[in-house]
Amino acid sequence: MNWDLPSTGVVFKSVRKLNPVQFFNLNVLDLFVLITLGRGFFDKRVKPILLHSHTRPLTQLKFNKEGDLLFSSGKDISWHVWRTSNGEKLGSYDGHSGSVWCVDISADTTLAVSGSGDTTCKVWDTEKGTIIHNLTASTPVRTVNFKNDKHIITITTDATMGKPCEILTYDLRDENSLKDGIKFFRTDSQPLNSNNKVTAAIYVAYDDLYLTSHLNGEVTQWRAATGEKLRSSCVHTNQINSIQKSTDEDFIVTASKDTTAKLLDVWLLEVVKEYKTPQAVNSASLSSLEDHVLLGGGQDSHEVTTTDTRSGKFVCRFYHKIYESEIGRVKGHFGPVNTVAFHPDGRSFASGGEDGLIRYHYFDDSYFNFKFSY
């Protein structure tokens, strides 16, 4: 398609993709009470909210598409959902018997899926907290992802107990696939190196591509429809801990143990930008509002007791997406920051730490007024 319109001289360089929220009718007035737990809440500077339900380190934080709910999983057996408007805990999903490594929420927020160290993957009714499907894998489930249509779930499993790392797909409409899963990516013909297990996975480019990251710092690109391996690129020198995508799904940001985070083009897997930090990066998130990247990290948890909190550098760092330099940091955690997530509107963020706490921050005016000087 040619967007050039020579007669008027107007060139459409890009088409802005609208957030699904904007398609809804905004005609419903919803009255609710914003609760305060102290007068400070009214201050112009909003205090961070501490969400305290996990008793063990956090593993993943995820907002639903519209950003009114925040889902958190940790190494304890239940995982939780919170209202972002006031930090109220809405409920917990109880049923796993091992660490919950990963969660994902369907686009319409009706279904939630979680993968656990108890080698199961459970599909939940988001509203009631009940289990709809219980899918059993042979080894711990490391990543879970909905395809946007909420009928297909793709999981990856750990290579342990003599079993290889697998990528499996379940179709919730097909009873047969729920038993053992389908080897959607035909790992028989293109086997994954068993020493190079998948550490994070994500659907990008509106479900056209599926990306997996590996222990050795490699990112592999798969065609979502056929399971064909398209390309692979070794972008990091050490384990990649997490992948998150940009709102337009054209870029991902990888967080690696090699102390850097990198912005990658999802189609060519080329490194566009690199963000260097003094310590391992556990999680990185892209803002939809500003050109900012949020990085969370810290030293390995087994080293924590030997250093104090100042040298541990347990901070959330903000980097400028384009100029690759650090612009700010937010302290607060008593241990490494395991997972960070920008709210879909970019006006708040959540961070979850090894200390079992979730900190939820609303940005104040100073953040939005901040101008990067270069």
Next chain:
Amino acid sequence: MPVAEEVKSSWADEVELEGGSLPPPTEVLDNSLKVITEYSYNEDDKKTKIVRTYKIEKRVVSKSIALRKTWKKFGESANDKPGPNPATTIVAEDVYMQYITSKEEDNKQEDEGLDKLKALGDKNVVKCRTCSGDHWTSKCPWKDTMLAGGKVPDDKKGPAVGGPSTGTETSKPGGSKYIPPSMREGAAKRTDNLSMARRDDATAIRITNLSESTTETDLEDLVKPFGPIQKLYLAKDKQAGYCKGFAYIHFKFRNDAAKAIAMLNGHGYDHLILTVDWSKPHPN
């Protein structure tokens, strides 16, 4: 129109309310503010009044979010009242975002600057005041001489231990390097004073083996007959105030001091025999 339930008092307050005869909680709705007043007994069995002010906001949200606002709590939170449970949702301390300007880069530049200075080593920009080695002074005695390349001149090795007072090499301008006032240009008068002080020392005598009950007046009476006194110091215990057994006396003239030594050394005073000598061993 889905409307979320209103916030009521927390269950903890209700439990306490059951026991006593406290006024019932009240709610006052005033435009965008809701004021809830509750009464309860505190730990000391005293009535306390708790006033909570809530701000009620109206927000326009999409249908799907509004629908989710009516979701009931479930799982661990099934028994929670509407609104945040203080056990799980805590308002934390203020944490300000630290914006990073060029602070860290400045630090880097300083380091680079130091390296540059060291590169200019021949010009002795980085130089120890004690041994003029290739390092900052910082309680030198040839701090890392061996490591720094052993540039220490032999003639300075011996006497230099005494500290920075010996050499004049210190007066070389070292940029912003700190130079003690006594070492600065125009401090010549001061050095004169120093030599004066030394001359003073030449007239000072030390008296030891004084009894504990000795006072300054006693001492003055003792030494006055020999000549005029410049300064008199009696060592005393700070707390108890008794004499520690020795004293220094500065005479105006050296002759008087010599006389005093000759007379008082071995002199019996208050049941003790005094020892008197020059305060410093005399070169002669």
